[in-house]
Amino acid sequence: MSASPPIEVAFPEHARLLEALTEALGPGAVVDGRERVNSPDDAPIAVLRPSDTAEVALILRTADEAGAKVVPWGGRTGLVRGTMARGALALSMERMNRIEEIDVLGQTMTVQAGCVLETATEAAEAAGLILPLDLGSRGSATIGGAISTNAGGNRVIRYGMTRNMVLGLEAVLADGTVVTSLNRLIKNNTGYDLKQLFIGSEGTLGVVTRAVLHLRPGAGGGVTTALVAVPTLMDVTTLLRRVEGTLSGHLSAFEVMWDDYFQLVTTEPARGRSPWDQSHAYHVLIEAMSSDGAQDAERLENLLGDAMESREIADAVIAKSQVERDAFWAMRDDVRQVARFGPIMSFDVSLPISEMEGFVAEVRKALAACWSQTKPIIFGHLGDGNLHVIVAPVPAEPRARARIEDIVYSAVRERDGSISAEHGIGLEKKAYLSWSRSPEEVALMRRLKVALDPRNTLNPGKVIPDA
Amino acid sequence: MSASPPIEVAFPEHARLLEALTEALGPGAVVDGRERVNSPDDAPIAVLRPSDTAEVALILRTADEAGAKVVPWGGRTGLVRGTMARGALALSMERMNRIEEIDVLGQTMTVQAGCVLETATEAAEAAGLILPLDLGSRGSATIGGAISTNAGGNRVIRYGMTRNMVLGLEAVLADGTVVTSLNRLIKNNTGYDLKQLFIGSEGTLGVVTRAVLHLRPGAGGGVTTALVAVPTLMDVTTLLRRVEGTLSGHLSAFEVMWDDYFQLVTTEPARGRSPWDQSHAYHVLIEAMSSDGAQDAERLENLLGDAMESREIADAVIAKSQVERDAFWAMRDDVRQVARFGPIMSFDVSLPISEMEGFVAEVRKALAACWSQTKPIIFGHLGDGNLHVIVAPVPAEPRARARIEDIVYSAVRERDGSISAEHGIGLEKKAYLSWSRSPEEVALMRRLKVALDPRNTLNPGKVIPDA
Structure with missing residues (x-):
């Protein structure tokens, strides 16, 4: 050379x-x-x-x-x-972006870490299968990043998080050791399941270089989407359990928008338009995927009809076309509308569903007690217990951000919630890790970090609070 | 005191x-x-x-x-x-056998490690939910044991292995540190997912004391079961993919019996009786669970009718009652019939489905070349790529067992299979771990063991081969 x-x-x-x-x-x-x-x-x-x-x-x-x-x-x-x-x-990992193989019979994809999620998703679809991971950032997020952060997204209720889709993994340790565990088997109990170390540890224990992903049979076009107006959060929960029962195994999304959020994404300058002739407290986006969409639609329609009669829901509309379906999702995804309020803070918390109402009331009240204009705007993957909480506008005064963090995370901690449902810890939430994890858990994380990366070479200072 | x-x-x-x-x-x-x-x-x-x-x-x-x-x-x-x-x-863990709480709304069960699986299953059902884990040893296996060994069982194709059902865990490390991570949330990306260390590591990294399990909505009585005779393994695979498509999200079992096994469990002294009027090469037990069993049965009947016409299957019968359903499962589970042949050896391997035919042929041929009477008798969770291989009779000669292990595991290794799909490694398969895992993987297992249990106190000598 x-x-x-x-x-x-x-x-x-x-x-x-x-x-x-x-x-x-x-x-x-x-x-x-x-x-x-x-x-x-x-x-x-x-x-x-x-x-x-x-x-x-x-x-x-x-x-x-x-x-x-x-x-x-x-x-x-x-x-x-x-x-x-x-x-x-x-x-x-931008140059390691190849899909190495799709095994149609075995329903696996072997892919390099730098491959963009959307590229992988499209390749699976071209093979008649699906890669169930779906995120707003699908056009730039990579497979390696999704694995390192155990990404969630829109279909967790059916397929689980990224962790559930990884069959095999190759990772490089801090000292350069290559650990190749490119398992393609659904079941493999031969010793420790080492890939779990690298999934969700945000690049602090090893660098993910390749993975074997578990693909699933395609839905064959049978997607059913509905938007439902619901008067109370208790009714939202009842609806969730009914839909889970009726669409058993087919339910792929159960997303809820609180009315503050819904108003924002259905009024100018947002492009979305409310299908309702009056306002409602909660707006639920339901989606099912199966080989027989007509059957799902019929069942969902019957269920929603019964729920209307018993006043558990206030109104409902089932998408009649892909255009309508896309319009529902566009509202749900139009997060940037919150910028209208000025500076914002964004949280991603998990809570037991039974605690959500109390959580939102407490955050709303605590914010109002500090600042008359500042409020929480809420939407999220309610079926998974995951809420995205936007606080806006953030006042310009010093320490406002820290006070808002304290308000939100205190309300989470009191309810045994998680300060990060799917976004991870990184640098941003490191100071609050101990609000969701015990000293013994943090000590064990540190023990793993030292065992795998004794010189603290990999992504130092992330995830684990300084000792 | x-x-x-x-x-x-x-x-x-x-x-x-x-x-x-x-x-x-x-x-x-x-x-x-x-x-x-x-x-x-x-x-x-x-x-x-x-x-x-x-x-x-x-x-x-x-x-x-x-x-x-x-x-x-x-x-x-x-x-x-x-x-x-x-x-x-x-x-x-026999005295720590309590179910501490079932949260019906949150669909979780908090349970002590010594609770017997069947007790936990029945408690979930009494609450209108299901704990999807189901094993032949349900009457004595414990939750802690199932977690420590990442147990598989009869419904993996739909619900995954035990690992997928554990939301939270409490474990005690070798030095007595209690690590309590009794998370109840579906989504929680706050730092390392420590419970993964203790799931499937067979008690070598910590002792599982309590767990939070993820329950699912009950099937509401909608179970559909069929027994299908299939001429070739290629047709079995085609049938699997068709059934997965048609029953999308409802398929809960796809079990296959090779004819040697089927003959054994359908002739005296076994109680099972073949529903066929002639012999067939493969016998598939299909089961679906959903809120609408009639719909599943109709779809499955149509699918099987089409498959009969195109000769992809030879015969089929759908269970008309719980008695018939139980009779199908009793055949599948009547493993002790193999004792008729004298001493046996039992293997539990995973293979890519495309490799199964070659694997069986190779094992059969290699055994026949050594001993005229000894043959493989095969059944298993084919939908998960998992075969149980019984070799019988095992000749009395010295080293016969070692030779049989070599024959089976060589055929597995050549095909990138796993020497243990669901049974784990323990002492029994330790010497063969390196046939499924690389030196770097075994070294990383050892590194974890030393980090968590530096004095080698917990279940010493199991899983990891001696250095």
């Missing part, structure tokens, strides 16, 4: 490390990261772009020995600053 | 440790284990019977400090000698 000229670096103290990596990986693999971040303060030392697992291993071994820090980068669509790479090497 | 008299022990060198434990735990908590094992050689030093998590912690802390070994005992229905406790303290 011929020696490459030293690359121009913004961080001269790391010049020797970058030179060594450039020489080992070839041109184009080590690039400047300054233009990839919003603020120059957040710039990584460099962005490393390995093209295979062996290069990932080489990078990690080299960095670990040199005492450098490494932050894995997928699509960087996370919401908790889990990919902040200031002072570290960013390890971008 | 008053001092107890020293208990009579078969192991005088451990008298002081047992005295200390007896004093701390009270009478009845430390008992002789000799009559609980088949062979006196396998007797534990004593059987410890804690009544709560604090006592489990005390036992482990005391044993760990004294250098004693501890083997957790559930229902001891395992098949890989994972609870062999020679020279160790057996930690029986």
